[in-house]
Amino acid sequence: MLNWDALFAPLFICLARISDVSIGTIRIIMIGRGNRLLASLLGFFEVIIWLLAIGQVFKNLDNVASYLAYGLGFALGNFIGISIENKLALGYQIVQIVTEDNLKTLSMLLREEGFKVTHLYASNERERLDFLYLITPRKKVSQAMQIAREFDPNALISVSDVRSAYPQLSHSRGRRWRAILKKK
Template sequence: MEILSINFWEGNLFSYVVLPLLIFFARISDVTVGTLRIVMVSKGQKLIAPLLGFFEVVIWLVTMSKIIQNIDNWVAYVAYGAGFATGNYIGLIIEEKLAVGIVQLQIITRKSADNLIAKLKASGYGITHHEAQGANEKVAVIYTIIKRNELKKVLEIMRTYNPKAFYSIEDVKSISKGVPGFVKPELRWRKGK
């Protein structure tokens, strides 16, 4: 029984199937965690980012030690690269689903924005708006800062009241205390002077 066990760990099945699969899944894990860590750094999450960094590096070190131990195994290299690519993809999907942070939404509409403005206010969103001159006509410009996970709801309101409006979305790292009602209270985590 012991001989069979030794043969498995040193055999072709382990070297060219099991080990590459382990490397593939380990690489998916560390790159996914790394992608989330980068997102947390950009959002200013000072506690979560270092914790994710710790796990990312530990997984990477274990994976690299197996690559070095099996330096002549080309299948392990392919698994390493495939895991990296897959980890990036999965990390971005998870980041999108988590919808961490806040964004600034700017809406520019040619059509009258009065109904859209009223609906956004009635839905509890703080907005700032003004008239502006577009390339060929007057436009309304609306700004709002919202939690990223509420973006879909706000865009649906916009599409209902002004379906042809132009909009842009920017990530916001931090906000300061502003005019009451401008930002929902749960967004005010950093007070300005």
Template sequence: MIESELFSLVILPLLIFIARVIDVSMATIRTIFVVRGIKFLAALIGFFEILIWLLAIGQIMANLTDPVNYIAYAGGFATGSYVGIVLEDKLAIGDLLIRVITTEKQIELQNELQEKHKITQVPAKSNGENLNIIYVRIQRKQLEDTIETIKKHDPKALYTVHDIREASDEEQLQIEQKRYHRKIFDYIRIGK
């Protein structure tokens, strides 16, 4: 009797909670992959996500009279959403375009950005004032360092950050795809 109560009040809700954390985290990552056009991994993750969800919902349906399971299900969903976002931030998949607008030509800023990235510099005018616009294409994981570089050289610079879903620079994309595949499969070792 005690074992049955322990299972229904603690172990089963804990298993439901863990299953929801895993499947919702996977759903978040899958959604990011879909948005970024990574179709195969999105489909693969979707398969396992639904498999786990079916296991969790099956336990809920088998134990409809126990409200602890509902709380575990909802708590797992909320926690899984958070965990999925954190995981996605850690993976930092994709490219960004940073548009930097400075009030004067920033040679040092351009040089430092150009050492690490492809840049395009365009002169511009706004309300009669000469401006300089720098476009920088980076990988998402480089965002923080790039913004620090911008602020170091021109603390008053205006910058905006945009996601890149697709770009015509095929050579650069192939290099980045190779890096991405290495990142995903770094820890898989094929036997000797």
């Protein structure tokens, strides 16, 4: 006779671990971005789900499949959590571009696409360097990099995360909606 608990428990454990680890991955990213409220809320649900999963493991100590499901759920939860975070692309990143070509032209191309660009000058012992610096939503970083690569395939591009920026960065779309609402 088929024991449904022996089949259901590992499946439940695996799905619960996928859920709690995925939530935990997003929570850790929110902590790194300084989003305390969302991180706390996610942490609450993460722990509740974890307690349900570990409770099933202890209830089924004689079922080796429960242990394997726990490990598999952890591994898949990390993978899925990172995938979700990449799709959400929350926050901002700094894109720095150094090229030997005319940066004013590249700066103009980026501005035409809606990027706010700062052109900076620096020097080392041998030469003067120009580079472009922009802070942009993560969802638009690949677009900025594509424009720079099309302009100069040998451009040096570095990207790093922004925890915070002052004054507060806002999406241009949001300002447009506020302007429309103010008119009414």
